[in-house]
Amino acid sequence: MTTTELQVATTTAISKRTSTTMKALVYHGPGKRAWEDKPRPAIQSPSDAIVRVTTSTICGTDLHILKGDLPAVTDGRILGHEGIGVVEQVGTGVSEFHVGDRVIISCVTACLKCDFCKRGMYSHCRSGGWILGYTIDGTQAEFVRIPQADGSLYHFPAGGDEESLVMLSDILPTGFECGVLNGQVKPGDTVAIVGAGPIGLAVLLTAQFYSPAAIFMIDLDDKRLAVAKKFGATTLVNSTDGKAAEHVMELTGGVGVDVAIEAVGLPATFAICQAIVAAGGRIANVGVHGKPVELHMEKLWDRNISLTTRLVDTVTTPMLLKVVNSGKLQPSKLVTHRFAMNDIMKAYDTFANAAKEGALKVVLTNPAPR
Amino acid sequence: MTTTELQVATTTAISKRTSTTMKALVYHGPGKRAWEDKPRPAIQSPSDAIVRVTTSTICGTDLHILKGDLPAVTDGRILGHEGIGVVEQVGTGVSEFHVGDRVIISCVTACLKCDFCKRGMYSHCRSGGWILGYTIDGTQAEFVRIPQADGSLYHFPAGGDEESLVMLSDILPTGFECGVLNGQVKPGDTVAIVGAGPIGLAVLLTAQFYSPAAIFMIDLDDKRLAVAKKFGATTLVNSTDGKAAEHVMELTGGVGVDVAIEAVGLPATFAICQAIVAAGGRIANVGVHGKPVELHMEKLWDRNISLTTRLVDTVTTPMLLKVVNSGKLQPSKLVTHRFAMNDIMKAYDTFANAAKEGALKVVLTNPAPR
């Protein structure tokens, strides 16, 4: 960048837009959301980019926000932390992205410069982490401001599919990093995934990168288990009878599993993981927990196990992109419903009734720019 | 080995002994122990060796047995799982040791052949693990039978010191494997060790193999903390006020420690570890737990931490031997009291009053053979 360029604080897309407002999904306190007009975002810092959103989706966390479970989210906040889009404007400090670039928006904002980012823990970035659609406005809108754009955006690959690649914003790296990598899934392993919701299924899809011999899928819902079967689970365990752990132990000849992955976030599902992990095995937690759990150290202290927690860092996005590009993974399998962004109120209704609707991921698309 | 040799099931030391009895420390139910006559052990399987014990020591676990906490230990059992000695007799299947060899006896019996042994998890050996002085007779005696001798004995190095090397039977590999290796101590790390008893001090000594920048030692007893200081701890925290976690957080500027090592085995000490582990850090459990603990997953789920448990495998004994031989580690530092084996009843009294006596490890020596 030359000194001349420095004088221009920001670079704007050629086609100047007259409109200064946009539509967005706005949170108005517990239980209240609206699809309404908001000012278009503007560059606030040299590391910012403004992205026109083409595709977004809804996450289970968005429902938690709407219930009021995350008080850090305040009235007026635009929700959404997943998306695909086109760069509209970049700050002077942005070097890796240019106006017109198609991009994948990561759910995690990474400055790349702080001690946590340098250690690959983007989730704990001193100035970022998960802030999008949480403490700053998010992607369920026509436009979004992305701080630390160089660390938070990824180039959309030529020939890529938006429905597939929007799964790289959050759900796939979450399942892969927190579940599969932390669980150290290896060829020949026996893996159990507790919870066959979207995130459990993302674990299931990415666990297969490492060729485990068996994948047990545990859930209360036979419909979800049937999906898991199609996605590669080798054994299904319906846990309605409260005896999931006993079933798994029986199925493994009393040995248990090499890797138990918790993808729900409740004491009861965590308890299953403890009860089925084999000596020398790993428990990898993916679920968001709201309460303490009882850890049976009196049984586990001499079992040579590891238990891990992690907030997705999205450091594996480049790797996941390569795998998706190679055709070895079709994340669009997770998409069950599609809506225009304008119909996002309906989309939320569908997603909120996921079990009844058979919904996994619900994709939202904005029309081409006006 | 030739077929001729096979016909001789066992090889015996040249100097035939007329005596068929020996003295041993025998458990007779909760609270009862005696130094009494027992038959000398004999080879029972081709993989056995009979070892004349020259040096042994007492472990905290022996006290637990005496309290009746480990019901698997039955009346008549000879205690002790640590020792140095001389091979008296070997079974036909023993290839690595010969009559007359000086040996270190590992607390863990390893067949080396089962799936767990092949994975380096000797502690879970299908036919071994910790059995010595637990489900079979142990080392606090004049002689001991060592099953799976090739996997359970180590050659005593020329010029070695028995007091130092008897610490390789259990306490040093335990501290090193369960605490330091599982805690992944790295150069520059901040480490906290909760519990400055013998095992916590073994963690302290072996953590320094990896040059951490700071080692916090946490205990209720200032005398033990003073020992820790001499052994290399950089900061001492007396936890009597119930505010150890607050102190550590203050001392680390609110960051916490990279590695928190639990070397006690109680819910309260485990709670300290949870409260002080930094984001991205590791909790390594060394203590033996008798009850469940409360795990604050509501705080830890997004902190990128790992928590590990392990029963010592003693797979690092060869590495530890090299370090001790090099002079970089003087395990005899841990020895505070010395007794003739004949005085083992007194030795137990001293060890049982460790705090009052200022006892860490109590070494027992048998006289030269009659």
Next chain:
Amino acid sequence: MTTTELQVATTTAISKRTSTTMKALVYHGPGKRAWEDKPRPAIQSPSDAIVRVTTSTICGTDLHILKGDLPAVTDGRILGHEGIGVVEQVGTGVSEFHVGDRVIISCVTACLKCDFCKRGMYSHCRSGGWILGYTIDGTQAEFVRIPQADGSLYHFPAGGDEESLVMLSDILPTGFECGVLNGQVKPGDTVAIVGAGPIGLAVLLTAQFYSPAAIFMIDLDDKRLAVAKKFGATTLVNSTDGKAAEHVMELTGGVGVDVAIEAVGLPATFAICQAIVAAGGRIANVGVHGKPVELHMEKLWDRNISLTTRLVDTVTTPMLLKVVNSGKLQPSKLVTHRFAMNDIMKAYDTFANAAKEGALKVVLTNPAPR
């Protein structure tokens, strides 16, 4: 094992056999081999087992021996280091296998007790390593003596397929350990395999355990390349024009490959690997080399690469067994020709003309016992 059992030095199959001879493929100096009568092997050491061979195969190394390239092989040696069979007899020190057990014979003999075995380097076992069909008699016979049986045999799984599982004796662990594990193949990686012979194809099959995005296969022979395509290679490079490296660099946009695996053993093929490895990449050598190679340190010193060598340790056999059992790998794909063991002279002729015959692995089967 009780002392009574000890008195019986060896255990023999119930059906006593009157015959004391067997047929075997015997090496008689460079270029000379015969299918002839030999005495049946007998137990020589407590750790031995005698195995009746049901299936065997021929390795490229056997051809090297026949050329006289391995002078350690002496006149009269029975060749073969791969096989499946049934245990006929076990020494008193064998604990994991019993008469009548179906077993996979590993090409590597492992005592499990020496320092190398304890480190997982069975290939360098102090009393074993590769000795079968090399310095002791091998598996291309009706019976074979297996020293260190507990470390050198694996249980044949129920429902297993002999043709598939005989590939676990050598070729699959060799490709997997020396190529894939040493090459640290990761999801999304670009891998190049130089040499599409049986061993290169074994690398190809096992590399897919880790979901690389692209696998380049490089060979002089279009027929072998076509097989590689069927086995999962994504790009074929015929190196006849001497420009394989240039082609790969072009195909990778000048970047090169993450992992370059040498599966031939010649300076020229090694040179290709050096020329195509990307900065930060790995060169994993699988080929057997007879001469020094030129290493371009003037180009590589600042490229952050690693180069590894390894003799197969067969430590991954349990893992490979699990993957084969799960159906994720069909090693029998590698079998192109089948012969009765009696026709082994013909089988050798076919295998020695592999290119012309389109031969990969040639399987030999003994008839059911007389």
Next chain:
Amino acid sequence: MTTTELQVATTTAISKRTSTTMKALVYHGPGKRAWEDKPRPAIQSPSDAIVRVTTSTICGTDLHILKGDLPAVTDGRILGHEGIGVVEQVGTGVSEFHVGDRVIISCVTACLKCDFCKRGMYSHCRSGGWILGYTIDGTQAEFVRIPQADGSLYHFPAGGDEESLVMLSDILPTGFECGVLNGQVKPGDTVAIVGAGPIGLAVLLTAQFYSPAAIFMIDLDDKRLAVAKKFGATTLVNSTDGKAAEHVMELTGGVGVDVAIEAVGLPATFAICQAIVAAGGRIANVGVHGKPVELHMEKLWDRNISLTTRLVDTVTTPMLLKVVNSGKLQPSKLVTHRFAMNDIMKAYDTFANAAKEGALKVVLTNPAPR
């Protein structure tokens, strides 16, 4: 940062300086250098910082440049890639450093944003890597422009010592990353370092972070070997007789060393490493090579060794800082001579005659600002 701030492209130190020139050590083609006036550097890009140099040093590479070995260095270039200083000015994109901050200047420029930086391979940064005093002006001056300041500077710790910490610019991370980490030095290992120059000594100092049992130091110069002894080498081998490898093999009982570290960059020293590496060992190259070497694959193919190359990435600077701060490492040990920056012409003379002068690192200091 606000939009107002954006309008000010750069922030300048309060005390405006009238002078626009400075003194610098300038390369004028092979064999020619001068301490002369140059224009003071100015911010060219938002990620730049201008640093007033307080301490610098001379690297062996600077001598290579002066010999004309690195033709990429052109007439007029200011040399030097090591330094400590004070931030004078920062570009608008710099967020981690402020005017007045004391900083350590890394020899490697890292954008932190490119694929290589994200993988921790700063040395291969798409817009950085080693450029300082090479393709852009360096630190042997009164002021220096540091591109990608957030990735290329480190905060100087309170109470730090400039002489010690200037060793973190290059020599310590080079020895540690290329030698110790790549060599995977472990407690109890036997390590050999070929070359006892400054870089070999940096390997020696940092290898001790991992408590190896023995460190052999190999060099032609007894004076340097004597220094190595003081720095912790356990065995000295003078290689003048051309038999260093034989000596090491004898001293290790024919086994060889676990880790052989090449810190010279010549075929002969590389040959020593090949000859002494034990089965299962690692060769880690640190030296800069100008020619190919002969690699004895005919001997090494079955030895389970790894060989690594690396250009220092300086990713371990934060870890090294923690170790230095803890007092466990005194890098100033490496400093043998001290000069005012004004006397840099003499300092070069001394350093160029290192053997005769007994010079290791030569420190240069600028006076306090005018």
